[in-house]
Amino acid sequence: MTSVLDPQPTTAPEAADPMTPVPYRLERLRQDTRDTFTLELEPVAGPPLAYRAGQFTMLDAFGVGEVPISISGDPTRPGPLEHTIRDVGVVTHALVTAEEGAVLGVRGPFGTTWDVADGEGGDVVLVAGGIGLAPLRPALLELIGHRDRYGRVVLLYGARTPEDILFGDELRTWAVDHGVTVEVTVDNGQHAWRGKVGLVTHLVPRAGFDARNTLALVCGPEVMMRYAASALVDRGVPAGRVRLSMERSMKCGVGLCGHCQLRELFVCVDGPVLTYDRLAPLLTCREL
Ligand SMILES: Cc1cc2nc3c(=O)[nH]c(=O)nc-3n(C[C@H](O)[C@H](O)[C@H](O)COP(=O)(O)OP(=O)(O)OC[C@H]3O[C@@H](n4cnc5c(N)ncnc54)[C@H](O)[C@@H]3O)c2cc1C
Ligand code: FES
Incomplete structure (x- = not known):
């Protein structure tokens, strides 16, 4: 039993230090x-x-x-x-x-999140390049977990070669069991590859989705994201509904050191997920 003489905590327990692993x-x-x-x-x-x-x-x-x-x-x-x-x-x-x-x-x-629930009632398009499919996987699993709340869910995925395709078994399950339209393309399709060859950004114009009522999530190399975002906007997706996950060199992860600065943004706290209307003026211009 607690006595009135026992020392009592006067403040709430401190939150864990975000700098301590x-x-x-x-x-x-x-x-x-x-x-x-x-x-x-x-x-x-x-x-x-x-x-x-x-x-x-x-x-x-x-x-x-x-x-x-x-x-x-x-x-x-x-x-x-x-x-x-x-x-x-x-x-x-x-x-x-x-x-x-x-x-x-x-x-x-x-960091910030994909906020997939913002796409409820409409279509959701995910455009992934290479390892960029990994940060998009939680968003896709969340969409599948509430599949009835969304219209078409479309995954456009580009890998370097057929051997570089990530989560191959899951891609089939997402398509067959969960009604996700999965389109995969590779840069270099030698060997027995019978699928598409070419840039993932080239899949955007012909993919089946209602652009005006679409949330788009994009992750991959920066140049690919820039072209994918531009293709989505050209299709009619509002720039504020196109979300990109940015990568920058990071040290602290909590907005203290400035390593991840992208002009006025700290990617670790303002991002990594940012909308294209905010990012477009900041993305560097490089040729594909
Ligand atoms: C928010 C965020 C999420 C990320 N998520 C993933 C992920 O899910 N899976 C994954 O494999 N990687 C991810 N990365 C990239 C990962 O952080 C880098 O690959 C890693 O920092 C490289 O460190 P290293 O010491 O192994 O390589 P280094 O020896 O530091 O560099 C090796 C090569 O990688 C390049 N490189 C280094 N850091 C980065 C970077 N941040 N972005 C791009 N290229 C870099 C260098 O220019 C060099 O060519 C993410 C980065 C960020 C900022
Ligand atoms: S990583 Fe230190 S401010 Fe972003």
Whole structure:
């Protein structure tokens, strides 16, 4: 029983420090393609991380470094924290070669979200390039979880080669079991590939959706996003209904260091998901 003489807390418990990594154990590592892996993480202690589609964490390979990685799991179901990572450099290599059972650090979740519910009652188009399908997967799983609330759901996905296609089994399930129109194209279609060859942006003009009543979500290399957003707007999707997930070099993830600055925006807190009407003047002009 508590006595009136017992010291009582005078303030609410402090929120966790967003700069301190929380230890997570690598429960499972799955190889998706030759250079891309999905990590399933569980907290060493405490509850699983609550997050929303589009958010990212800062993943820490202790002793090597920390990088921003989007969460690629299903935000509507409890389960391990998933990240799908392309092995491109020092830190990503350390993450994708970690042993199962290893402890990694997680900060976050950080950043803005896809807010897919804004598309309810209309069509939703997702345009993904390469590893960009991973940050879009939580949005797609959320759409599928409430499939009856949306009209057409269209996924346009471009990979470098057939061997680079991510989540191949899931692409079929999304199409067959959940009424998602999935169109895949590759840049280089040698071997037994019988599908489309060419840029994913070229799929936008002919895809079946009601442009005026569409929410569009785009993720991939910046130049691809710029052309995809422009093609969507040309089709008639309002620029404010086109959302892009931006990548910039990041250190703090919480708006303190300025590493991720894009003119007046800090991508870690104002983004990563931003609307095209806001981004269009800031995107660099490069040729495809
Ligand atoms: C919000 C956000 C979400 C991201 N989500 C994912 C994800 O889901 N999966 C994934 O694989 N990657 C994702 N990235 C990119 C990832 O953070 C970089 O690949 C990583 O920081 C590279 O670090 P490294 O030490 O392995 O490579 P480095 O040794 O630092 O660099 C290797 C190569 O990658 C390039 N590079 C480095 N950082 C970035 C960057 N931020 N964006 C683009 N190119 C970069 C370098 O120019 C160099 O060519 C995301 C980035 C951001 C900002
Ligand atoms: S990463 Fe430090 S301000 Fe965005």
